[in-house]
Structures are given as C-alpha cells and as structure tokens.
Amino acid sequence: MIVSREALLPALSLVSKAVERRTTIPVLANVLLAVDAAAGTLTITGSDLDCELRAKLSCQAGKDEAFTLPSAILHDAVRKMPDGAEIALVAEKDFATLSAGRSRFRIQVLPATDFPTMDAGSLSHSFELDAGQVARMLDTVSFAISSEETRYYLNGIYWHAGETLNAVATDGHRLAKFAAPLAEGAAGMPAIIIPRRTVGLIRQLIGDKGAVQVSLSDLKILVESEQGTLLSKLIDGSYPDYQRVIPAGNANHFTVEREALASAVDRVTTVSSQRGSAVKFAFAAGGNLTLTTNNPDAGSANDEVTIEHSEGDGVEIGFNGRYCLDLLNAAEAERLVFSLGDPGSPTLIQPETTDETGLKPLFVLMPMRV
Numbered sequence: 001m002i003v004s005r006e007a008l009l010p011a012l013s014l015v016s017k018a019v020e021r022r023t024t025i026p027v028l029a030n031v032l033l034a035v036d037a038a039a040g041t042l043t044i045t046g047s048d049l050d051c052e053l054r055a056k057l058s059c060q061a062g063k064d065e066a067f068t069l070p071s072a073i074l075h076d077a078v079r080k081m082p083d084g085a086e087i088a089l090v091a092e093k094d095f096a097t098l099s100a101g102r103s104r105f106r107i108q109v110l111p112a113t114d115f116p117t118m119d120a121g122s123l124s125h126s127f128e129l130d131a132g133q134v135a136r137m138l139d140t141v142s143f144a145i146s147s148e149e150t151r152y153y154l155n156g157i158y159w160h161a162g163e164t165l166n167a168v169a170t171d172g173h174r175l176a177k178f179a180a181p182l183a184e185g186a187a188g189m190p191a192i193i194i195p196r197r198t199v200g201l202i203r204q205l206i207g208d209k210g211a212v213q214v215s216l217s218d219l220k221i222l223v224e225s226e227q228g229t230l231l232s233k234l235i236d237g238s239y240p241d242y243q244r245v246i247p248a249g250n251a252n253h254f255t256v257e258r259e260a261l262a263s264a265v266d267r268v269t270t271v272s273s274q275r276g277s278a279v280k281f282a283f284a285a286g287g288n289l290t291l292t293t294n295n296p297d298a299g300s301a302n303d304e305v306t307i308e309h310s311e312g313d314g315v316e317i318g319f320n321g322r323y324c325l326d327l328l329n330a331a332e333a334e335r336l337v338f339s340l341g342d343p344g345s346p347t348l349i350q351p352e353t354t355d356e357t358g359l360k361p362l363f364v365l366m367p368m369r370v
Contacts (some may be wrong), residue, residue: 001035001061005078005085005100011055012042012075014228017204018053019071027114030068034112035087037061045117046071051198051232052118053205066112067091074098077105095269103323118231123215127185131206131225136332137167138203140178141362143326145196146171146182153237157199160191164359168242174323175364176330181357190218193235205230214237246364247348250339252312254283255352256305258336261289262328264303268293268322271301280319283307283340285314292370294317295319307334317343318370327363343367 015060023029032045042059045052077098081087087267089107098105136159145213147156150170158168162180165186194202198221206212206225213224216365239341264370268291282290284307292302317340333351340347349363 001042001059001090001183002086003057003059005083005087006083007057007059008042009075009078011057011228012071013203015044015046015053015055016071016075017046017201017236018051018230020048021072024338025109027068027071027148029070030115031071031074032066032111032112032115032117033091033181034066035059035061037064039253045115045120047116049116049118050195051201053132053201053228053230056299057067057230057331061065062175065091068110068112068115069107070094073105073107077107078194088356090154094173098335118220118233120215120220120231121217122219123220123222125185126191126213126215127183127189129180129183129212129214130175131210131212132208133180134206134212135203135208137178137180138199140201140330140332141167141169142196142203143330144169144171144174144176144198147196148172156191156193156195156235158191158242160241161186161246170242170364171185173320173366174327175245176327176361177242178361178365179359181359189216191239192214192218192221193214193237193239194221195232195235198230198232198234201230201232222357233282233357234324245346246362247339247341247346248350250341251343252283252285252340254289254307254314254338255309255335256307256338258331258333261305261336262325264291264305265321265328267326268301268303269325271295271298272321277321278318278368278370279324280314280316280318283338284312285310285312287314299312310340315340315343317347318368319347319365320368324365331363333360 020258022270034043043056045054087100088095095106098161165182169176202223215222280292289305289307294300304313335352347365353361354360
C-alpha cells in the first residue's frame with residue numbers, strides 16, 4: 001500500500017495516544033493497520049483494553065490486509081520521513097517494509113488476530129454537539145478531577161442531563177460544574193462517569209471546531225469527530241450528590257478581575273514551601289482584596305487586588321493556593337464573583353456574566369485554616 005506522510009503522521013499521532021507503552025501484553029504496544037482496498041482506506045487502531053482510538057485515511061492498495069506494528073517505532077519512522085514523502089508499506093509474515101525515497105525500515109509484525117478490539121454493545125442515546133462547546137466543558141471542569149484511587153468514582157467527569165447537559169468534577173476540596181444547552185437526543189440519557197484518561201483522549205480527538213457525535217450507554221461512550229473515533233469504558237460507580245456542597249445562602253459578594261487575581265496568587269505562593277500552602281484572602285467591603293502567605297522557613301508575601309464591586313460584610317478566609325490558581329486558570333471569564341459565608345464555609349465562585357447560551361459555569365472552593 002502507498003500512503004502520504006501528511007495523512008499518515010497525524011493519524012498515528014492521534015491513535016498512539018491510546019497505546020500503553022508499558023504493557024505486559026506485547027500486541028498492546030502495537031497499532032492495528034487494516035486496509036480496505038476497494039474503498040481505498042487505511043484504518044489505524046490503538047487500544048489499552050479500556051479505550052480504543054481509530055483514525056481512517058486514504059491509501060492506494062491492491063488487496064485487503066490487516067497486521068500490527070509497534071506504535072512508537074512506526075510513529076518515529078514516519079515522523080522522520082521528509083515532508084511530502086509517499087510512503088510504501090509492504091507487510092509479510094513476520095516483518096513489514098516501510099520505505100520512502102532512499103529510506104527503508106524493516107519492522108517486526110504481530111498478527112492482527114492477536115489484537116483485541118472493543119465491542120460498543122448497545123448504545124441507548126446519541127446526540128450531536130459542537131466541538132468548541134465540548135472542549136470548553138472539559139477544559140473548565142477537568143482540573144477538579146480527583147486523583148485519589150480509593151474514591152475511584154471521583155476519578156472522572158460526571159456527565160448527566162436535566163434541563164441542561166451538565167459536566168461536574170470534584171476532589172472534595174474544589175468542585176467545578178459546566179452546564180450547556182441540552183442537545184436533541186440527550187434527554188433521559190444515563191448519568192455516566194467519564195474516566196480522566198478518556199477525558200484527555202476526547203479533548204485531543206475533537207479539537208475546537210466542527211461537529212462531535214456522541215453515543216453512550218451506562219457502560220461505554222463512543223465519540224466521533226472528523227479526526228477519528230474513540231470508544232471507551234466508563235467508571236462503574238455512583239457519583240455523590242454534589243448539589244449538597246454548592247452553597248446557596250452566602251450573603252457576601254465580591255467581584256474581582258480574574259487575571260489580576262491569578263497573577264497575585266501566583267506571586268504570593270512564591271515563598272510557600274509548597275504551592276498548596278494556605279493563602280489568606282482578606283475581602284474588605286468597599287476596599288481591596290489582600291492576599292497573605294507565610295512560610296516560617298522562607299518568609300512572607302502579600303499582595304492586593306482591587307475589588308470591583310462588593311455587597312455585604314468583609315470576610316477573611318484561607319484557601320489552598322494551588323487549588324485556587326487551578327480554578328482561576330480554568331474559569332476564563334474576565335471577572336469572577338466570590339460569594340462567601342463565614343470563614344469555615346464553602347465559597348461559591350461564578351463569572352460575573354453569562355455566556356452566549358445564557359448559562360455560566362460555577363465553582364466551589366473549600367476553605368483552609370490560616
């Protein structure tokens with residue numbers, strides 16, 4: 001078969017992200033190449049048994065065939081070929097020859113029959129979303145996914161439908177929720193938990209433009225875009241009632257510029273022994289927000305940010321500096337409203353205005369002793 005480097009390299013780059021380099025099953029370090037001669041297509045598949053990525057591209061071939069090659073070696077060999085190269089790939093029983101111009105590689109083959117493929121099963125719901133909207137949804141909440149393995153049900157994004165399509169992530173210290181208009185076909189979908197690794201693969205698959213087709217059941221999710229197709233298992237668990245931790249009665253509200261606050265938090269945590277050390281936030285009604293951090297082994301730092309608008313009384317509260325900075329970097333909005341109760345209660349943080357859909361994300365940050 002003959003295929004262009006410009007088509008093959010992006011496909012390999014995408015599919016290889018699903019391949020586990022450290023595996024006890026040799027064929028899982030490979031990608032499956034399947035040729036449909038009549039259609040003039042090459043389908044490349046990578047898998048780690050939990051998720052499977054596929055990309056399809058055009059090729060010239062005289063016969064149908066399927067075989068597997070080591071993902072890392074194949075990707076690097078194609079990457080190092082000159083721009084514009086037409087690559088010839090000929091597979092035999094034990095080896096495949098990859099050549100373009102004066103370059104030639106002989107790479108060991110494993111049979112396609114050894115390669116495990118996933119079955120999507122019955123997918124009960126299917127709907128189309130805008131890639132940019134899905135990207136915003138994932139980018140806004142993924143920072144709050146827990147990495148604590150004992151609470152495995154928090155190791156992903158909780159996706160569920162109500163009046164809106166909602167994505168939620170929390171690690172018990174912070175929570176992020178993004179609501180999007182409910183797509184046609186999403187009503188009544190099962191609530192699912194998308195694993196962290198799958199979230200990252202979806203993000204790389206969809207880009208920021210075009211349409212994304214989503215099909216799902218309570219066991220698997222299938223995501224299709226112009227770049228390729230992802231099939232993944234879901235986390236089998238019950239997500240906690242996150243609504244209980246979203247404060248509804250906080251009476252003290254302070255509006256600040258997000259970028260100014262993020263820069264100030266980044267500066268004051270410079271002297272912390274760890275970026276997760278506590279930062280004291282002193283919100284002054286009608287005044288400024290003063291940030292303070294102390295490290296007995298290094299010194300202290302403080303900074304001020306202008307409060308653009310305030311309602312209620314001043315509040316002093318402590319937050320984990322790293323958690324706060326992660327939230328500020330994910331929020332995107334020009335201005336954020338901090339709604340506080342007492343120093344021991346969760347703080348609700350939202351953009352000052354809604355987006356073009358009339359919705360806005362929300363964040364909850366748990367306090368820390370200072």
